[in-house]
Structure formats: structure tokens, C-alpha cells
Amino acid sequence: MRLQSEKKVTVRDKVIGGPDLLICLPLVAETLADLLSQAKELKALAPDLLEWRIDGYGGVEDIDDSLEALRQLRATIEDIPLIFTCRIDREGGMKKIGREIRLRLITAAVDSGLPDIVDIEMRNETDFIEAVKKTAAGSGAKLILSYHNFDETPDEAFICGKLQQAQELGADIAKVAVMPKGYEDVLTLLSAALKARVKSLKIPMVTMSMGAEGGLTRLAGGLFGTDITFAIGKTSSAPGQIPIAILRQAMTALYV
């Protein structure tokens, strides 16, 4: 029986932090046509959630273009819960985007009511985080506050601290993604997630160890307190993701 979160976050008909580990598929596309055709393909795989990584989109710096794409994306995926994410280069994102244009894009997207969840990095300035939080509160979108480290795996206390910090900053969901240098680091991430879940964290969380060595956490993380895992539908958005069909089949054996 997997560990559940004390607080649940419900988006459309999906309960994040409930009995099931949810599967999210990333949408990464340069053009609107690609985005929509990918969205159709991924919808057919019936994921629990989709995440649009808008930093992979060619028109990301044109807010009108991006909002129109978001509208068409929503019409295509119908009622699948959608995470809206715009990471910049230093956060592991695909583009360098100026702070102001990024903040305007994210708040406009969240304000449109089209995404169900928005994910931003905790390393953003306080006023940036507060502006997104306020807009999300207004439109009813849920907030993921995330920490990414593409270089290494900090120690257990640091990881627990980041999850706790997300909760204290008012996130609905806390996220930590770190890079292992060996299998010991993979155990550190799983152990930190388990401790946070059991001891301090009341909100749902998303944690993973990235890269090939961390692939295991994308499958087993749900047993250690993780509530959403990212899998490959058509393309991956981070190293170590597993194809959704393999993930689902393995989950039938491990989540009993």
C-alpha cells in the first residue's frame, strides 16, 4: 500500500496525493501544429495529467501566440488536467527568456483559467513567486513550487528542507528533481522523500532522481511518497523517463 499525502489536491477528476501514483506526460513541441498533433497522440494514451513545457515552444515570447496555442491545446486535450510550465535555461529549461516577459506569460496563462496547475522554481525571487501565487489563487490554479539540481544530489536533510520550504511558501504541491552520481544518490532521494512524507510534509509531492540511474525512482517513487511521475508518451522532457506502457505494467506488479 503506497503512502498517501495528508492533504489531497483534486484537479478535475484526479486526486493528487491519494491512493494512486498519477502519470503525467510532457508535451514538448516547437510549433503549434506539432503541439496539437502530439496532444492528440498523448490523449489517446489516457495519462492522468499532461504538462506543457512551453519553454520548448517557438512562440513562447509572444504572449498572444502562446495564449492562443494554450486555448487550442485545451480544446484538444478536453478535460485532462494540465500543468503549465515555463522553465528557463538555468532551471534546466530549453530557452533563455527574460524575467518580465516570463512573468507576464505565466500570469496571463494562469489567469486564463486554461491550465489546472502551474509549476515554477523556488529559486525565483519572492515577488515573482508571490505574483504567480496571487494569480493562481484568483483563477483557481494549483501551484507547484519546485527545486531542480542537474549537477548532483544534495544530502537527505537538504532535500527534505526543500520540500518543506515549498510547503511553507504556500505551494499546493512540492517538487524536487535531482541528479545522481551513483546508485547511492538514488537511495538518498528515495529516503528523503519517505522521511518528508512520514515526518513533515502535509501536501502532495513530486520527487525524482534523474538520469538513467534514477529511472527507478520514476517507477518506485510512488511507494516512497511521490504523487506524480513523469513518463514518456512521445518525447521525454528530462533524462531517465520511462515509456508509459512499461511504467504502467511494472506498476501493476509493484503497487499492490
Next chain:
Amino acid sequence: MRLQSEKKVTVRDKVIGGPDLLICLPLVAETLADLLSQAKELKALAPDLLEWRIDGYGGVEDIDDSLEALRQLRATIEDIPLIFTCRIDREGGMKKIGREIRLRLITAAVDSGLPDIVDIEMRNETDFIEAVKKTAAGSGAKLILSYHNFDETPDEAFICGKLQQAQELGADIAKVAVMPKGYEDVLTLLSAALKARVKSLKIPMVTMSMGAEGGLTRLAGGLFGTDITFAIGKTSSAPGQIPIAILRQAMTALYV
């Protein structure tokens, strides 16, 4: 890339401790007819190894009957490497079998040259272990010395110690199977296996956390130094085993 053992053990064409995590399927059958029909079915699944748990066999206390069954089993499975194991009740086995008859059965089986590997518990008396070791040395069979704990998961140092003890007692392969009380114990087993593999153990090993919670170690253990995993072909021989088809598919995603 999974961790390999410094020493390899080759039985027929299979390298234990090499680049691949090997899959072993257990044979558990009350009658000879069942044993042979099960053996045929399992052979079709092309496992790397088979293990005959003779303690599940009705004729286990009749040495002639058992040896004849072993001969027919070998003829059926042809050149699939075979582990011969007779556990008694206090070792998690299926029957209470007297010490003398058990020792005679095991040494006769090993002496026949039909099994490639024999597995006995380290808790057996020194003279028992020495007698099996000597017979195995004579017939060329490899020796697994194992530690099982169906009640709990001892700490990391204890588990590493048991693996080390098997090596010092002259085992070709060390085995530890323990029962978790929660997911923390699952991490303890994986961490102990990894430490043993990296720091002290030169021979191949088989480690697992049992039960539903430990299922993960049957899939991922190979990344942490385990060289053989037990899966379900037709029947399981211990709690938490995963069906071979699911295990294989998940391995394609994790062992990269």
C-alpha cells in the same frame, strides 16, 4: 550500467556476476508429474536458471525417489542451469525434514552431478556445511550459502556481515533474503547490497527484500549488486516475486 561482481561464476553458458542480472524461476511441485509438466512450461519461458525447491516435493524423504525425479527433471530442462535447494520449516521451507536424511539427500543430489548449484542456509552446523561443500567440490557444483529472515530486516552492517560470512565460509555465491516492515527496510537492504558489492564482497550475490513492499528489490536489485533475481513463472516460492514477463519488460527500461 549495473555493478558487476569481481569474481564470476559460470554455470553452463550463464555468467553469474557478469553484465546481466539473471532471472531464476522456482519449481515447486508435490508430484513428479506436476514437477515435469511445470518444468516444461518454465523451460518455454527461457529463464536463465531454474531452482528446484525439493522441500515442496512429496517424495523428498525418499532419496531414490528424489534422485529419479532429479534425473527426469534434468532430462526435461536439458541444459538450463539448475539450483537444488532443500529448505526446512525453520528456514522458510515447506516441510520439517530430519537433519540426517536432509544431509544425505543433498549430498546424494549434488554428487549425482545433475544440479549445477546447491543452496544451503548458513545457520546449518559447520559439519553440515562442510559436508555439502566437500561434495560440491567433488562434483563441480557451485555453492550458495544463504541467510533468510522472514521476521524482519536486520541493519545494514548485519546484512553486509552475512554476505561477508558466506564468502569467508567458502561460498561461490552469497545470498540474503530479509522481510521488510516498511519501505525504509527496503532501502536498508538495497543500501547494504550496494555497500557489500562496492567495498568487500568479491563473489556474486543474491539479495532481496521479501513481501509486497520488497517487490521493488526483485526488479531493481541488480542495479545495487544483486546477480540473480527470482521471478514467478507458474508459481512463486517466496512472497513478493514478480511475473517474469513484467520483470523482463521493466528491466529493459531500468537496466540501460
